Amino acid sequence: MKVVIIGASHGGLQAALTLKKLNPHTEVILIEKRNEISFVSSGVVLKMNQLVDTLDEVRYLTSEDLAEKGVDVLLNATATTIIPNKKIVVYEDSNKDIHELNYEKLILATGSNQFATNLTLPSKDKVTVFKSYPSSVEVLEKLEKAKSISIVGGGYIGVELCDALKDQGKEVHLIESADSVLFRYLSKEVSSLVEQKIIDSGIHLHLNESVIGFSDLDQDMFITQTTNEEIRNDYVIVAVNARPDTTLVKDFLDLNTNGTIYVNEKMQTSDPNIFALGDVISYPVRNSYRKSFIPLVNNVVRSATVAAMNVLGHQMKYNMTQKTTATKIFNSYIASTGLTEDEAKFEGLEVESMFLTLPCQLPFLELQEEVHIKMVIERGSHKLIGGQLMSEKDITQSINTLSLAIDKETTLEELVTMDFYFNPAINQPMGIISRAAYEFLINKYKV
Ligand SMILES: Cc1cc2nc3c(=O)[nH]c(=O)nc-3n(C[C@H](O)[C@H](O)[C@H](O)COP(=O)(O)OP(=O)(O)OC[C@H]3O[C@@H](n4cnc5c(N)ncnc54)[C@H](O)[C@@H]3O)c2cc1C
Structure with a gap:
């Protein structure tokens, strides 16, 4: 079997390695337009938080590693055309020479690009998006020099950047058009705690405000015009509007209405010889009626x-996503899974929710930490629909427990009676998740 994969980021690499592990005789050819692979997009934040010394370290595989495993990697090779009836991919190498590669199965792992806007931007060296290694190197250099920075978009990228930029003597503005940060993942009770931390750190938080344009002031400075005010900046980071990259196939493969490539649950596109994965497709979300573009x-x-x-004929179906996420910002771990209350209502679910702050340890211990926990439950069935956690203690593994609970349609009653450990040096007799479910039930039934 000869398999060609276009795109050598997280998706293309995982597919290539899995194919080789399943059958070392599979011929796997990866085509990648960049000259490097496996860079992790949040490298800028890792470097600014001094978790790594250089951006170069923020990789987990090299093309030499892949070659050792028998994967052929073509770097600086841009796929330009696919001829599906002949099963051929045409690509251009760094010398602009054109080559053809035939395939038995093709995997599209072209991912997403991070930025699409109709705005007229200030000159290119004053505004940046970052995802790849070269763009991250550029951002780091420019952030270091910049004195007044606006970050457009209060999602994970924007908020993580704010955290990394705090205490650096720079004026930082976070501009978000919604009325809360991280609104796709957090309910108001939790997001307002994050917002307070952003404000306390000296960052200017602009909620309910959209950027409507930029105008140059002089060589260094420009105005970022929002719906409410004018901000003097010398640098802007845009952290919104990731879009799937379907350039190569949009004319012959079925697309979803949101612009992603249509795939069935085996990741097969409308052409049975072509599979797609990663950021270029949509995902079925548990308790939602639609598939969504969720670049995670x-x-x-x-x-x-x-x-x-499935390319190798083994039957495996994609399950669902709970869009589980976690981060550490402003000295707190924040994690989310499943639908927020607003999303659940939007999906037509009748839900109830509860927000609690619970102690982690027994009171006799010196270390005392607390967890903020939000749970969204379906009314009647008591099935868990969503959960969010925030704490200075690392509670990120608990979000995976909640994700599993949502996936398995676990009820509040089951969460209370499930077998979770107790150790007096670590937690309370009833752990955080059971305790939250327990309080929810008591509150519901008490007379
Ligand atoms: C700043 C930032 C931070 C993030 N942090 C997180 C995080 O903490 N956790 C998380 O879960 N997600 C995070 N994400 C999202 C995550 O990076 C994406 O979900 C992931 O990179 C998608 O992987 P992919 O393999 O589908 O595609 P991509 O990473 O988008 O890669 C696609 C690859 O295809 C190549 N390609 C495209 N077209 C062609 C062509 N014609 N020829 C050859 N090659 C081509 C591209 O060069 C690229 O290497 C972050 C994203 C950003 C921007």
């Missing part, structure tokens, strides 16, 4: 595994 690496590696299995 946890979806990418799972869809890549499913695609590789």
Whole structure:
């Protein structure tokens, strides 16, 4: 079997390695337009938080590693055309020479680009998006020099950047058109805690404000015009509007209405010889009636595994996503899974919710930490629909427990009676998740 994969980021790499592990005789050729692979997009934040010394370290595989495993990697090779009836991919190398590659199965792992806007931007060296290694190197250099920075978009990228930029003597503005940060993942009770931390750190938080344009002031400075005010900046980071990259196939493959490539649960496109995975497709979200574009690496590696299995004839179906996320910002761990209350209502679910602050340890211990927990439950069935956690203690593994609970349609009653450990040096007799479910039930039934 000869498999060609276009795109050597998280998705393409996972598919290539899985194909080789399943059958070392599979011929796997990866085509990548950049000259490097496996860079992790949040490298800028890792470097600014001094978790790594250089951006170069923020990789987990080299093309030499892949070659050792028998994967052919073509770097600086841009796929320009696919001829599906002949099963041929045409690509251009760094010398602009054109080559043809035939395939038995093709995997599209072209991912997403981070930025699409109709705005007229200030000159290119004053505004940046970052995802790849070269763009991240550029951002780091420019951030270091910049004195007044606006970050457009209060999602994970924007908020993580704010955290990394705090205490650096720069004027930082975070501009978000919604009425809260991280609104796709957090309910108001939790997001307002994050917002307070952003404000306390000296960052200017602009909620309910959209950027409507930029105008140059002089060589260094420009105005970022929002719906409410004019901000003097010398640098802007745009952290919104990731879009799937379907350039190569939009004319002959079925697309979803949101612009992603249509795939069935085996990750097969409308052409049975072509599979797609990662950020270029949409995902079925548990308790939602639609598939959504959710650019998260946890979806990418799972869809890549499913695609590789099915390419080699093994039957594997993609499950669902709870869009589980976690981060550490402003000295707090924040994690989310499933639908927020607003999303659940939008999906037509009748839900109830509860927000609690619970102690982690027994009172006799010196270390005392607390967890903020939000749970969204379906009314009547008591099925868990969503959960969010925030704490200075690392509670990120608990979000995976909640994700599993949502996936398995676990009820509040089951969460109370499930077998979770107790150790007096670590937690309370009833752990955080059971305790939250317990309080929810008591509150519901008490007379
Ligand atoms: C700043 C930032 C931070 C993020 N942090 C997180 C995080 O903490 N956790 C998380 O889960 N997700 C995070 N994400 C999202 C995550 O990066 C994406 O979900 C992931 O990169 C998608 O992987 P992919 O393999 O589908 O595609 P991509 O990473 O988009 O890669 C696609 C690859 O295809 C190549 N390609 C495209 N077209 C062609 C062509 N014609 N020929 C050859 N090659 C081509 C591209 O060069 C690229 O290497 C972050 C994103 C950004 C921008």
